[in-house]
Amino acid sequence: MPPAAKRNHCVVLYDLKCGNQRELRQALFKVYCRYYINNSKNLVNLVLVNSDKTDNRKHAKFGRGYLHIQEINREEQSYDPNFIYDKIEVKSAESMQAANWMEAIRVAIDILAESRVARVITFQILFFTDLNSSSQSEECLERIISDLKQKGIYLYILGPEVLFPQAITSLEETPKLMRGVSFLKANETLQQAKMKLIDGDSKVIIADCKRGLELFFNFRKPNGKQPWLVPLTIGTKISFPVKTSKFTSKICGLKLITKSNQYKESPQYQFTSVEDSTKIYHYDNIRKGISRHGKFIAIENNDLFKSKTERIFSLLFVTSLKGIPEYMLKGPGCYTVIGDSGTSVEAFHCLLRRLELQRMCLVASRVYSKGNKALYFALIPISNKKCFRAVQLPVHSEVPFEWMEQNPKKNDNGVSSEVSDYLDKIVIDSPKFALNCHLTPNVACNIAGRDVLNIAADKLLHEKLHLDQVDYNVFKTSINSEIGGGLRALWPSKLFKESKEVSDYDLDSDHENYF
Numbered sequence: 001m002p003p004a005a006k007r008n009h010c011v012v013l014y015d016l017k018c019g020n021q022r023e024l025r026q027a028l029f030k031v032y033c034r035y036y037i038n039n040s041k042n043l044v045n046l047v048l049v050n051s052d053k054t055d056n057r058k059h060a061k062f063g064r065g066y067l068h069i070q071e072i073n074r075e076e077q078s079y080d081p082n083f084i085y086d087k088i089e090v091k092s093a094e095s096m097q098a099a100n101w102m103e104a105i106r107v108a109i110d111i112l113a114e115s116r117v118a119r120v121i122t123f124q125i126l127f128f129t130d131l132n133s134s135s136q137s138e139e140c141l142e143r144i145i146s147d148l149k150q151k152g153i154y155l156y157i158l159g160p161e162v163l164f165p166q167a168i169t170s171l172e173e174t175p176k177l178m179r180g181v182s183f184l185k186a187n188e189t190l191q192q193a194k195m196k197l198i199d200g201d202s203k204v205i206i207a208d209c210k211r212g213l214e215l216f217f218n219f220r221k222p223n224g225k226q227p228w229l230v231p232l233t234i235g236t237k238i239s240f241p242v243k244t245s246k247f248t249s250k251i252c253g254l255k256l257i258t259k260s261n262q263y264k265e266s267p268q269y270q271f272t273s274v275e276d277s278t279k280i281y282h283y284d285n286i287r288k289g290i291s292r293h294g295k296f297i298a299i300e301n302n303d304l305f306k307s308k309t310e311r312i313f314s315l316l317f318v319t320s321l322k323g324i325p326e327y328m329l330k331g332p333g334c335y336t337v338i339g340d341s342g343t344s345v346e347a348f349h350c351l352l353r354r355l356e357l358q359r360m361c362l363v364a365s366r367v368y369s370k371g372n373k374a375l376y377f378a379l380i381p382i383s384n385k386k387c388f389r390a391v392q393l394p395v396h397s398e399v400p401f402e403w404m405e406q407n408p409k410k411n412d413n414g415v416s417s418e419v420s421d422y423l424d425k426i427v428i429d430s431p432k433f434a435l436n437c438h439l440t441p442n443v444a445c446n447i448a449g450r451d452v453l454n455i456a457a458d459k460l461l462h463e464k465l466h467l468d469q470v471d472y473n474v475f476k477t478s479i480n481s482e483i484g485g486g487l488r489a490l491w492p493s494k495l496f497k498e499s500k501e502v503s504d505y506d507l508d509s510d511h512e513n514y515f
Helices: 023-037 057-062 102-111 141-151 173-177 188-200 207-216 343-355 417-426 450-461 486-491
Strands: 007-015 041-050 069-071 120-130 153-158 204-207 232-234 238-240 242-248 291-292 294-297 314-319 332-338 360-367 375-382 387-392
Touching: 007 023, 007 102, 023 207, 023 450, 041 102, 057 069, 057 102, 069 102, 102 120, 102 141, 102 153, 120 207, 120 294, 141 188, 153 188, 153 207, 173 204, 188 204, 188 232, 204 207, 238 343, 291 375, 332 343, 343 360, 343 375, 360 387, 417 486
Parallel strands: 007 041, 007 120, 120 153, 153 204, 232 314
Antiparallel strands: 041 069, 232 238, 242 332, 291 294, 314 360, 332 387, 360 375, 375 387
């Protein structure tokens, strides 16, 4: 039997008492519909907080406490929006009893701790709440933080209205981003959660629904890829055992496939004569071959045209980084090449340091599997990471154009303060960054096919859910009119006066208003 599929296991806590129920409900269905339509192998448990019923494993174990917390499904299951459609019954806040948010997290931790699911990559707790109402509890936040760290659980609290202090261009910057968040409507519970959870654990997210969903889908343990273990060879004598893993790849979004295209039969071809198109030949009468110098040479099979290469990863030559322009390093994918365990690791690291010091890189030939076409890669040394970054190079007609590096003349004109001030406000790394863009496109989800997913969710549940209202638009920056005001003041402007010239149309005697 093949091994069990790698997956994530999440416990969804849904607060029935918070005020922004419409937005939270849309976000909940967004999560379930996304994984359901993508046919994901991830598993989920749903727990209602502030419910009328008390049904959870902690209350059953101790016979007290953990009130108004209801486990909807005790066993983990796949994401299915049809299952939760009638489970969220929101009532007025006055008619509900208050549960404790820390007890709800404790129940979720126990669910994940008792999980028997094999090959789980990331354990997640997704808490939809604004943390505006909570009862007293004897639960200790320090103990919760300790359990989150020990079990490697990612916690996401989605619902509070937050202000992000900066923009991030990498998911590694997320903990730093969280430590600087502030709240539009702060309360004691929110401040306690920020002070204890965020400062105590680097895997805790508190955000609004739009940006929080982006972080939920992306800020987690990477799935990883099985490394390619063919050694890097230099000539016939030197061989470095290496692991080659995909670092980045092109991710395609959802595509709409109609039933007619999905089940369409393969087309039927006819063989006709070049001289006379009315002559049709049966497939059994067709002979494969090549024509050279007026002679026809029959070929019984295609083995002649198949590649005979074995799996290799071989150095071709060493070149300067200046010899490979950046436009040739655009993909389609990037790989990480690291030294495998063994006595040659030190020599591999020495090669890395030497190449980086001399601003050189390797160009290698790579045949992924027997019979495949050879591809060519530039191996750029990254000594602080102790690895090469391998990027595929174009060859022959794939090269877009010839390029030659030139040394431009130094520009003696100084940069005005208006220009530098404008650039400071639009550069992400600048402390004066003023655009409302907190998650760059490489951090957020791929927007391709997002509208298809929203429409498919409406058709699946026969209801207009308006899931687009919780989609985060990374390209909507809300540029303030004051940004670049000083630069516009320096820009020359022209005043256009209204022309009083008479056109030929007005002079036409056949015009209907002529008389």
